Amino acid sequence: MAKLTIDDLKKIKEKSTKETSLRYGKANIKITVHMGTCGIAAGAREVMSALMEEMADADRQDIRVVTSGCMGMCSSEPNVTIEIEGAEPIVYRDMDQNRMRQVFKRHVLLGEVQTDFALARM
């Protein structure tokens, strides 16, 4: 049976250890990608992929990404919630890959809320 081989894993581990050796600390930023049926059908997985790429580029240990179910606002999916410690959580609506990159770079990294596609303060 073909598997993700131990060699593959070792390579992943080697690369990642080099790249992550300096990181530690607790997460104080939480990004939630809502992945109900509605979110997935509207493109939440692609939003998640863009977020994963941005996360890999940003190289920050204090950011945690989680998925959750539908929050009842199916018509504005894909929704993404950004919670930064000490600030109000912001829900973004109608996200796509570009918007996700923008929100990540401006809001998550620089703290500038992107009001153009913010749906609500929680």
Next chain:
Amino acid sequence: MRELSLHILDIAENGITAGADCIHIFVNESRSDDRLKIKIGDNGSGLPPEKLDKLADPFVTTRTTRRVGLGLSLLAAAAQRCEGELTVETEPGKGTEVVATFRYNHIDRAPLGDMASTITTLIMGNPDIDFVYTHIIDENDFSLDTREIKKEMEDLSLSDPMVIHHLTESIRRSLRQLEASEDKTETREDTDGKTDNR
């Protein structure tokens, strides 16, 4: 949904909501038999028997916040329009197994799509849950078990963005190899004149 891998992501998320800590995802592309089978199993809370016969009804859901449940009904519809079917086995307290079958070459069958993204999205978003993914294309197969990977990676978290990035690439590469090795068999069969052109 545009891709079957999105259905898989959706049904797997259902299992997680049902409190599962291990999800099994199985994909079998049997081109020679013209069948595609997708199986998603979880060890979550399962469903009460009275819900079982109404599972594919979009107006039945276990949720109390809303009265619409679309995930399983969409998958059932996708399977049925491709000469396949959806079956669900569930036992309260033990878990649920969802099986969808399709005619592989049916004109309405959505492509499987980006399986690697589905798997790593699940891993990234649910670091405490284990996933076992098996993908068979005719004679060849690929498998991934996050319990083994976690053991191998020791102190490195599987939800670390760099790990996820490399993992996605590895899965993509492995699936490409599966398809490529399948192509060889296909050519061989073709020269024997046993398979039709697709």
